[in-house]
Amino acid sequence: MTRPLNYQIEIEAPSERVWQQMLSDAGYRDWTSDFCEGSYFEGRWETGADMLFLGPGGQGMRARIEAAEHPNYVSIQHLGELREGKPNSGEDWTESFERYRLSETTPGQTRVAVELTGVPEQYIEMMDGMWPKALARLKAGCERD
Known part of the structure; x- marks a missing residue:
């Protein structure tokens, strides 16, 4: 395990505000574009809900919301890859989690902490390159008036 x-x-x-920007349809499409231009989700940000995280052409991930505690915490369990809209059995993501903790450090200032577990080794360098850019884009979207 990595x-x-x-x-x-x-x-x-x-x-x-951060929660809304991060998880609304328009906000999500904006800040996740650093992972894949045209990214979007299908589903609900509710505990136990099934989700699809997709890009153009139907590639993406199947997932389940392990926990959602508005506006402080969301945990996503990845269930597997999708290729052309169909499950791809080539990689095992079942032990992979993506967790977001939002905490107000001072009134009007929020720390977003992201933890990824179970990421296959071959994707770590790519994640380390993309996540800081995506979070900077989330910050810019949240701080726009």
């Missing part, structure tokens, strides 16, 4: 990957950023906005 080491957990951790990323964080301080955002000049209350946690409710």
